[in-house]
Amino acid sequence: MEATVPGHADTHAHGHHGHPPSGLMRWVTTTNHKDIGTMYLWFSFAMFLVGGMMALTIRSELFQPGLQILEPERFNQMTTLHGLIMVFGAIMPAFVGFANWMIPMQIGAADMAFGRMNNWSFWLLPPAATLLVTSLFVPGGAAAAGWTLYAPLSVQQGMGMDMTIFAVHILGMSSIMGSINIITTILNLRAPGMNLMKMPLFVWTWLITAFLIIAVMPVLAGAVTMILTDRHFGTSFFNAAGGGDPVLFQHVFWFFGHPEVYIVVIPGFGVVSQVVSAFSRKPLFGYASMVYATASIAVLSFFVWAHHMYTVGMPVGGQLYFMYATMLIAIPTGVKVFNWIATMWRGSLSFETPMLFSLGFIFLFTMGGFSGLVLAMAPVDVQMQDTYYVVAHFHYTMVAGALFSAFSATYYWLPKWTGHMYNEKLGKVHFWLSLIFFNMTFFVQHFLGLAGMPRRIPDYALQFTEFNQISTIGAFGFGLSQLLFLYNIITCIKGGPKAPAKPWDGAEGLEWDLPSPAPYHSWETQPTVK
């Protein structure tokens, strides 16, 4: 097992705090940010495969009209768990993994502020994932109300819903503790001279993300607690006969949910900012405006939640407010895209795999942003609500946005973690296959949505068949392409050309001052930043 873990190679040579326990106990008891980051990343990849298998199950069922392989209840359980596992099990832990590995190295700190709590934040994930996955096998099956768990559906379902509720509580504890750790590390452990406006963009974006997580995860905990008490303890939060309202759930959920979608993508903004600058061999264009734009997006995310709810019967004044507030977000987002392009302008560009994924991010995430603007318009959204157009839109931001930036980050920092270069050609193949199959899967879903195909339904009318078949073939191609990624990482950990301390000549930041692979304990003596 040890050989397959990045960052392990020089552990003993550089460990100044004595030898860590060996074997499994090392990973169970570790307080080292690199070990914990590694565990986060592998856990996230495992969940990515689990959630991916669920996605392929969904796409298989949708390959042709009629019911083939899944009963409708199972189909709904698949869409629900796919969403929950990808958001809370794959994407969020992946970026916490990057944060663990890179933030101490980038700000010149010895480790995270709270090593033991860091360990706990990680080790809460397996119990939560266990609850989620095993809920498939209890009577009534897993939660089947969609990842949004809307009442009254979520109030009526079986034991799987209760397991999901408690899993969400545990996941919430994990991400709140992780975020408190990250904020404290960034605010208190920076090296002398590393003032806030000198921090790498990845650190800045995580500072903002961690704030969002601490602000909204407790609200989600409140929302699922209300479901729990409505289910079992006779409360009436979502029961109109008792004076409550099912729509109340949607308000509380989306007060969490909209900031959550930025939690998923904002660290990716940081990655892309650093990667584009490195492979353009130019400093980032508009550093300060990047910071302010990210902060503006985070602040605005608290005031736009009901654009997910245009069709619940909101007064027209409310629709107008949420429509304009949502469109306002396009401004700071536009600033960011402009800055990325301006960074490349007249740069000395080269197109290694991290750069390719970041460029893919910029292009496709911008498209996801545009379809978001389409959906933000209340009169248009009334047609689009709950169609495949929405599915296409948010997969452009979640997959081509968050996931592509996570791939970019992995290739960018893999030499630093493992001490080896990955296979560049294989990386490029991974990128192009991912790009092509991603668009094959999701681009056609725009047309399906515009033509009126509803989402979260296992069957569809005949005229949607061709596009669904294209989408399913694309999904399998995308899934299989990820095996190349896994193969590339494993071979990179096991061997490959030695990586220099700074494998990318345009890269900037303290992490490149450390040898590759980074020693087990880095920056025990803090560097001074000028």
Next chain:
Amino acid sequence: MSQETYYYVPGPSRWPLVGSLALLLMGSGAAMWVNHIGAGPYMVLAGFLVLVFMMKGWFGVVIGESEGGSYNKRVDLSFRWAMSWFIFSEVMFFSAFFGALFYVRTLSIPDLGSVEQQMLWPEFKAAWPSAGPGFKEAFTPMAAWGIPAINTLLLLTSGVTLTWAHWGLLKDNRTQLKLGLVLTILLGLVFLSLQVFEYSHAYHEMNLKLSTGVYGTTFFMLTGFHGLHVTIGATMLIVMLFRVMAGHFKPDHHFAFEGVAWYWHFVDVVWLFLFVVVYWL
């Protein structure tokens, strides 16, 4: 930012895994319990005991490191940031439930009594307090100027006695510190006893229950979560008292005490909001 460049990084620890085991037991046990599966309550109890064991062990290690001098000013500052953000997360948790209360009072109850809902609920008149159109029994809402007002006074006083205890700690007057802590804990316990009495009165005399429509829902969920936080705060204060008895804390090194005090004041402020919007208005 402190210029001290040394930072204490703890060695490997088994306590986090014990905590994860505890939460796995509690989470799966609770899911079984609410679905009336026999082993559920025992699993929750076992998980809770493991959690207490974990806290005793883990906090014991932290206290040992702190008293042993491992924590410098920079570590102290980390604790301050962490506690502040933790309290912020608690504020957001409560705001979800306050938000639900405001929503039912300003939106869902008026809507249920509006012309649009006349066909469905012809008898229903929108007014607060309300248990909703489907709730047919009579109930008495909780009045503000009895026990709740006394409780407000108790909690506000406890904030003063705690600050007085802190002043004692700062000028190394251990008697004042102990006396202030004991008084704070007693005030907290009296508060809790009155809450229990109030709940029992509500259930037995006023026909006011958790299931009494949205009024009962919001009343018991908000005051119940607050009461839970008072219980946690009082427990932490009792731990502080034991530590003071054991001679812990110095005038310039006592963040555990301060963190508990912050938490206590936070619980106090939540109560003020509760008193105004749940009991009074």
